[in-house]
Amino acid sequence: MEFSLLGPVTVATGAGELPLGPAKRRSVLALLLLQPNITVSIEQFITSLWEDEPPAHARTVVQGHVSRLRQTLAEGGADAYGVELATRGSSYLLRLPEELIDAHRFSELSALARPESAAQDAVSLLREALGLWRGPALSGTVSGAQFAAAAHALEERRLAAVEALATAHGALGEHGQAAAVLYAEAAANPLREGLVAALMGALYRAGRQSDAINWFHRTRQLLGEELGVDPGERLTRAYEEILRAEAVATEPPRQQPAAGPQPSAPRDPRTQLMPDQGRQPAVPHQSSQAPAGGSPQGGTERTGGDPAHPTAPRHLPRPPARFLGREAQLAELTWWLTDNGGGESPIAVVAGPAGVGKTACAVQWAHLHAAAFPDGQLFADLGGFGEGAEATPAAVLREFLLGLGTPPDHIPPSADAASALYRSLVARRRVLVVLDNARSSAQVRPLLPGGPGCATIVTSRSRLDGLVVTDVARPVPVQVLGTDEGMALLGTMLGHERVAEDPDAARALVHLCEGLPLALRAAAAQLTARPRWRLARLAAALSDERRRLSLLSAEDTGIAAALATSVARLSADDARLLSRLAMGSGREVDALAVAALAGSDPDHARDGLDRLAEMHLVDEAATDRYVISTLVQLFARDKDAGEKGS
Known part of the structure; x- marks a missing residue:
């Protein structure tokens, strides 16, 4: 059960959203969730719902809404989650584990982030926190001063998390990504000077000084027209820092005496952070593995990024919590990817059923062996088996190129050109690429690096046999635990x-x-x-x-949600076949029996069973013998019953 305040006020269970009813009932729930495990008096409800003009029967209305909420929560299985809506005299108390409230999880994740001292972890934490937002906070509640104030406070915390995320990207040298994070928020909040100042700094360090200066002049004009004030200290300071840095960058070098020690080369002002942005140097990590006779990128042509200072991205998610086992899979990955088992630019496909821990295995190995890839680790969730749309190669390549130091305006618009630039940038580097949750081999191929020092891990619920055929990928199956x-x-x-x-x-x-x-x-x-x-x-x-x-x-999360995304990717014929398998009394079937059950020829049944096995929805136990797990059976039966019921 999940209670949402960061967007429309809702309550969701594994079976879907609970029907909460009209705005006032949602508002009663919102007040209880804003003060979880604390009693709220009926007078507070009346004041919040009607402010200065409550009706004569306001107390009865509140009591009715509480009664209906209690019934709705009970029907949603509240007891199983430790949720209770209790009456305490003339007050009410919503008792529940606070981690069930998205606003509480958002606050915890944001508080854990340390954008300057632990930037990579902060990026993961803050992205997860901001991903909890589904729209303006407390949507669907009545309009009133208390709800407006609470929504404003939540929005302020969201914007603070956005600025912290940009700071973390900046500390990692990912200034283009920092600018991208801030741009939409600054456009939506044009009078929030702190956001604009942070955006100006990110744009300047990303090599877009004219855009940074334009933002200052645009904001100064808007402040004058809307509020009749001049820019504040932070915005003015950001502007002056850019002007001073530009003056240093364009100053001609002074003549030096012919004899005597020569001064060091002038520092590029873009490698120095501006005030309020921390003190980590913005010069990206440079690999110690540069080939003889060239830059670490193998050339000096500046098609994207700075060949003299290649960026070393660190995009891996946090290591999986309390990871254990999988020694065989980790050893095979080590042999194939780092001990030259796979030759040049090796690829491993970590495949298995939904919920078996493929991503955890891949990310654990990547963290254990990050030192073997000093030029960076790239990570992308391809969304092949998610509820939303799949990630397109063009979108992933853009993120990779930004991470590798390519200015946003240097990224080619076409996926083919972006893929070529990406391969050029990593051709002489030692980079690990982790492509998580892939649906097909075609989705993966444009994202594969070509450099001999690079390695790629792909995770998928499908075996991705195409990669094995065309790219000599090494299958690394992950099985259930003993x-x-x-x-x-x-x-x-x-x-x-x-x-x-x-x-x-x-x-x-x-x-x-x-x-x-x-x-x-x-x-x-x-x-x-x-x-x-x-x-x-x-x-x-x-x-x-x-x-x-x-x-x-x-x-x-859970087994039902994971299986739903797998089944959603099946064709109509394969989904019907899975449904028929689930209706059987046993777990083990043979192809001939399935053909008879489905009314099709044996070859057609074998093809369908093979496709289900490739998706790990059934297991091939022997020739023409297949096993379906009880959990898959239960899910398919529930899905079939739900469709018939609707």
Whole structure:
């Protein structure tokens, strides 16, 4: 169950959004969520909903809205999430784990970010925090001073997080990305001088000094016309810093005496940060692996970036929390990608079913071996199995080129030209590229580097056989965890003492979760939220197949959500085939039986089963013998029942 304030006020469960009703009822819920686990008096509700003109029956109206909210939450399974809407005399209390509220998670993620001292981690944290926003805060509530003030406070925190994200990009030398982060916000808030000043600094350091100066003059004119004031200290200081730096950059070199020590070369002012932007140098990391007779990029032509100072991007997400096991897969990746097992520019495809931990395995290896790729690590989520649209090669290439130091106006508009520039920039560098969540080989190919010192990891729910054929990619399958590994994962999540109290129940949980790390983590989340529950109680609840998928979900993640994105990528024929397999009583089927069940010829059935196996929705146990997991069966049955019901 997830409560949202950062956009429309909503409550969502694994089955979808709960019907909250009219604006006043949403407003009652919003007031309770703004003060979670604290009593709110009925007088506060009346004042917030009607301000100075409440109706005579206002108290009854509030009581009615609370009663309907309590019923709606109960129907959504509030008890299972530790959520209770309680009455305390003439006040009400919404008791719940605060991490169920998106505004609370946003605040925690933002507070953890250290844009200057831990910039790479800050980028990941702040992107995740800002990704929780779905529109103006508290949308759908009544108009009133209290809601407006609360929404304004949340918006101020959002803008502060945007500026912090830009600062983190700047500390990493990613000034083009810092400018991109700030541009839309500055355009939407043209009188917010701090945003404009930060944008000016980012634009200047990205080599766009004319754009930076134009922003100052535009903002100065707007301040005069709208407010009748001059620019404030921060905006003026940013402008003066740019002018002083430009004067130094254009000053002709002074003549030096013929004899005596020569002065060092003038420093480019763009390598020095402006006030309020931290003190890390903006000169990008330069590889120690430059080839003899050339720059680290293998040439001096400046088609994008600065060949003398190549940028070393650090785009990896944070290392996976409490990662364990996968020694065989990590060893195979090491052999193939760094021990010359794969030859020049090797590629590994980490493939497996939804929720098995492919991304965690790839990111863990990338962090362990980052030192082997001193010229940078690039990461992109291709969105091949997500709810939104897939990432286009052009969009990913733009991010990669910005990370490699290419000014935004030097990036070619066509994907083919951008791909060629990208390959040129990394041709003589040692760069690791991680392409996560790919749908097809065609989506990946334009993003592959060609340099002999580069390596690529691709993760996918599909085997991506095309990459194996055309690019000699190495398949690295990731399987479900065994019983001992699954129990060890539960121990790291819950504490080994709690697992040791009832090892039989722990084994039962691993079995019911079918060894899938995502399912085990979701089960651990349920137990973490209920410290008084014994493992046997959850195992008993999961034994009820009608509840299993909902219990193995946490907020917007879980087995049902993961399988939904896989099934959504199937053709209509393959989706029907999966549905028929799910209706069977057993887990193991053969191609001839499936052909008879589907009313098709055996070859057609084999082709469909092979496509499902390629997507890891079934497993090929032997020739013409296939196994479907119980979790996939349950999901397909629920989906089929839902479609028939609608």
